[in-house]
Amino acid sequence: MDEDGQDDAALLAQAAGGDARAAGVLFDRLAPRLMAFVQRMNGGNRALAEDIVQEAFLRLWRKAPDWDAGGPAQISTWLGRVAANLAVDAHRRAARETALPDDLDPASDAPSAVATMIQAEGLSALDAALARLPDRQRQAVVLRHVEGYSNPDIAAMMGCGVEAVESLTARGKRRLAELLKEVS
Amino acid sequence: MTEDPLDTLLARARDDTAQPSDALRARVVTDAVRVTAPVRRPFWRGLGGWIGLPGAALLGLWLGAAQPALVFEMMPGLASETALLDDVFGASFELALTE
Known part of the structure; x- marks a missing residue:
């Protein structure tokens, strides 16, 4: 429940009835965290993140009339899962078009990225390091260690086995620690 | 780190x-x-x-009652107006007419 006395489900019900103000309030409440998550998933691509957030909300509006306000699902969790799936799908499409192997480190020979990290601190350093991970490692690390999804959930989202997720998160986190160690 | x-x-x-x-x-x-x-x-x-459906039923009823000639023309197998009404209401209609 927010300070204005309306919870997310009530706002969604009003939005389902065509209330643009309620839709805007719900967006203001949920979009900033969703944007940060999606940007982190796709390595900082803001334009792609905005497309994904828009699509996630579009699916929410379509689901709004059937939303079970008394059910266990939270709107923020539902949006996060939809956005995660969209981000993984976007990566798959991009990988098909460019035919890059998943484990390729696209920034391994980019000294400017290291320089950026050295100057950065905290979450900025984390984001810079995450952006240097291979796409699937980054997605697995973000989903597991930032968002807290279980390995089976991540496997379903990423279309791979649980063992592959374990391997991706372990290698990703190790590499992340190395990259941040370089900074410190 | x-x-x-x-x-x-x-x-x-x-x-x-x-x-x-x-x-x-x-x-x-x-x-x-x-x-x-x-x-x-x-x-x-x-x-x-x-x-x-009700509209079609009412139209058929009206057609049979008000325009029997048209019905006979379209369905030449029907012998008479009585037979037509019998088909719709059964023998009780004929009985009611004679009372």
């Missing part, structure tokens, strides 16, 4: 936010209004089958 500070950093990232643009907000709200707008249908669509 050891993994513990990394875990702390990753946990901090969970509550991180990024301000979406005004343009994105406008697009999302426009989507909401478009998707949730009630679909306007012509009023007769709502009547649907309720008007179709």
Whole structure:
């Protein structure tokens, strides 16, 4: 429940009835965290993140009339899962078009990225390091260690086995620690 | 950096936010209004089958009663007006007419 006395489900019900103000309030409440998550998933691509957030909300509006306000699902969790799936799908499409192997480190020979990290601190350093991970490692690390999804959930989202997720998160986190160690 | 500070950093990232643009907000709200707008249908669509079947039955009845010649012309196998009414109401109609 927010300070204005309306919870997310009530706002969604009003939005389902065509209330643009309620839709805007719900967006203001949920979009900033969703944007940060999606940007982190796709390595900082803001334009792609905005497309994904828009699509996630579009699916929410379509689901709004059937939303079970008394059910266990939270709107923020539902949006996060939809956005995660969209981000993984976007990566798959991009990988098909460019035919890059998943484990390729696209920034391994980019000294400017290291320089950026050295100057950065905290979450900025984390984001810079995450952006240097291979796409699937980054997605697995973000989903597991930032968002807290279980390995089976991540496997379903990423279309791979649980063992592959374990391997991706372990290698990703190790590499992340190395990259941040370089900074410190 | 050891993994513990990394875990702390990753946990901090969970509550991180990024301000979406005004343009994105406008697009999302426009989507909401478009998707949730009630679909306007012509009023007769709502009547649907309720008007179709009873309407056809009443038209058939009126045709048989008011325009029997037309019915005989279209269905030459029917012998007479009485037979036509018998088909519709059974023998009781003929009985009622004679009383």
